[in-house]
Amino acid sequence: MLKTDVKIYQNYINGVWLDSLSGETFESVNPADSNDTVAKFQASNKEDVEKAIDSASTAFATWVQTPISKRAAILTKAAAILEERADELALELTREEGKPLGASKKEVSRSADTLRFYAVEGQTLTGETFPNDDPKMKVSTVREPLGVISVITPWNFPISIPARKIAPALITGNTVVFKPSSETPLIALRLVEALDEAGLPPGVLNFVTGHSSYIGASIVRHPAIRGVTFTGSTGAGESIHRSVSLTTRTQMELGGKNPLIVMEDADLEKAAKLTVNGGFSLSGQACTGTSRVIVLSSVKEAFITELVNQVKNLKIGSGMESGAVIGPLANSKQLEKILQYIQIGQEEGADLVYGGKQLTISPYDSGYFVEPAVFTNVNPTMRIAQEEIFGPVVSVIEVQSYEEAISIANDTEYGLSASIVTNNNSYIERFVNDIQSGTVKVNRTTTGNLINAPFGGLKKSSTSTFRESGRAGLDFFTQTKTVYIGY
Structure with a gap:
C-alpha cells in the first residue's frame, strides 16, 4: 500500500x-x-x-x-x-x-x-x-x-x-x-x-x-x-x-523476570516445551514470559539438549504465514534492545548455545526478526539474569538443590510469575509457599492467566x-x- x-x-x-x-x-x-x-x-x-x-x-x-x-x-x-x-x-x-x-x-x-x-x-x-x-x-x-x-x-x-x-x-x-x-x-x-x-x-x-x-x-x-x-x-x-x-x-x-524451575524428577521433554511456550511465544514479548530457567545440575545437560532441539524446530516468519511460531519484534527499538542484550550476555561470559542472530535476508529483510536465543552457564548476577529483556532470550542457570533454586528464583526485584516442573508433592507444597511471585504455577508455563482469576505481581512487578x-x-x-x- x-x-x-x-x-x-x-x-x-x-x-x-x-x-x-x-x-x-x-x-x-x-x-x-x-x-x-x-x-x-x-x-x-x-x-x-x-x-x-x-x-x-x-x-x-x-x-x-x-x-x-x-x-x-x-x-x-x-x-x-x-x-x-x-x-x-x-x-x-x-x-x-x-x-x-x-x-x-x-x-x-x-x-x-x-x-x-x-x-x-x-x-x-x-x-x-x-x-x-x-x-x-x-x-x-x-x-x-x-x-x-x-x-x-x-x-x-x-x-x-x-x-x-x-x-x-x-x-x-x-x-x-x-x-x-x-x-x-x-x-x-x-x-x-x-x-x-x-x-x-x-x-x-x-x-x-x-x-x-x-x-x-x-x-x-x-x-x-x-x-x-x-x-x-x-x-x-x-x-x-x-x-x-x-x-x-x-x-x-x-515488569517481570520470571523463573521456571526444572527439578531432577521433571519430565524434560515437557519442561523444554514449557520453556519454549513461555519464553518464545509472542517472540518473548510478554510480561509473564519465561526469562530464567533454573535447572538441577543432574539433568542440566539433558534438558539443554532437549530445549535446543525444540527451539530449532520453531518456524520464524510473519504472523500471517501458516505455521509461524516466532513473529517479528514489535519495532526497531525492540530489535535494537534485544540484540544489545544478546551481546551483553556474551560479554558477561554466558554461552550462547543457540540463536540470537538478526535475520536480514528475504523474506525477513524488511522486518524486525531475530532468532530465539538460548544462553547457558549463566551466573544469576549477570544482567541477562536480572534485567527484564522482553524478548526471545532465555537464560539457563544451573543449581545443586531446591533451596538454591528458590534462592536464585527470588533474587530479583520482580515477582510477577513463576513455575516449577516436578512430580514431587513435597517440592510442590514448598514452592507454593517459598516463591515470591503474584502468580504461582506448577507444571504449566509462566504465561497466561484466567479471565475469572486475579492477576498481578509482587515487589516491583x-x-x-x-x-x-x-x-x-x-x-x-x-x-x-x-x-x-x-x-
Whole structure:
C-alpha cells in the first residue's frame, strides 16, 4: 500500500471522531514489513487530553445513574460485535503487532469473553451489612465508582489488556479516558468502535492517541483523574505512581523476570516445551514470559539438549504465514534492545548455545526478526539474569538443590510469575509457599492467566494494591462508604 493511500484515524471524544488540535499525525507500521504503513493516527497534545477529560467528567454524572443492567447490556452487545468481526480484527492485530494469526484470534475472542464476564460479575458487586449491639441501628457499606479513570495500555496485548481494564471501569459506573500504545492504536480503536456501536453514551469512553512524552503527564496528573490503571515497564509505572496526586488511585502492572524451575524428577521433554511456550511465544514479548530457567545440575545437560532441539524446530516468519511460531519484534527499538542484550550476555561470559542472530535476508529483510536465543552457564548476577529483556532470550542457570533454586528464583526485584516442573508433592507444597511471585504455577508455563482469576505481581512487578482480572478486578474502580442508620 502506498503511503499516500494510508487511512487517517481520529480521536474519539464526547461521542465524536475528531482530529487532534495539534494538526499532526504519526504512523503505525507493520513490524513484519517496515515498508507497510498500517494507518496514521492523531499525534494528540495536552489540549486534546484536557478536552477528553472534561468530556468524561461531564458524562460521569449521568453514567453513574444509568441502571447497571443497561451498562451490562452494552458490554454484552460489544462482545458480540467483536466476535462477529473476529477474523477481520485478528488480521488487523497481526498486521499491526506481529503475533501469529492464531494468537490474534484468541486475543480477540478473549477480549469478548472479558466484556461478557464483567457484564455479569459487575452486577453482583455489593456492600456488606455488619451486626452490632444496637437493635435500632443498621450498619452497612456501599460501593461507589471513583469517577474519571485513565487507562494506559501496552502494545503486546493491545485489545485484551484494554478490555480487562475498561470493562470493569464501565460496569462499576466510571467514565474513561483511554490512551493505547502508539505501536498498536488500530486494534485498540476497534474496541472503542465496538463499545460505541453497542450504545455507549457520549463522553463515557474517550480515546486519545499520541506519544507519552507529549501527553503522558496530562493524562495522569489532571485533577479530575481519580484513578490511573497502567500496564507497561517498571520505570514508567514508577514514574506515574510517584507523579499523581494523593486523591488519585493507581493500579500498576509492570515488569517481570520470571523463573521456571526444572527439578531432577521433571519430565524434560515437557519442561523444554514449557520453556519454549513461555519464553518464545509472542517472540518473548510478554510480561509473564519465561526469562530464567533454573535447572538441577543432574539433568542440566539433558534438558539443554532437549530445549535446543525444540527451539530449532520453531518456524520464524510473519504472523500471517501458516505455521509461524516466532513473529517479528514489535519495532526497531525492540530489535535494537534485544540484540544489545544478546551481546551483553556474551560479554558477561554466558554461552550462547543457540540463536540470537538478526535475520536480514528475504523474506525477513524488511522486518524486525531475530532468532530465539538460548544462553547457558549463566551466573544469576549477570544482567541477562536480572534485567527484564522482553524478548526471545532465555537464560539457563544451573543449581545443586531446591533451596538454591528458590534462592536464585527470588533474587530479583520482580515477582510477577513463576513455575516449577516436578512430580514431587513435597517440592510442590514448598514452592507454593517459598516463591515470591503474584502468580504461582506448577507444571504449566509462566504465561497466561484466567479471565475469572486475579492477576498481578509482587515487589516491583506491581504496586501490589489492586489486582486485575476476575472479581478482584472490580475493586480498583470502586470506593467504600460505611453507612450508619438509626431508627
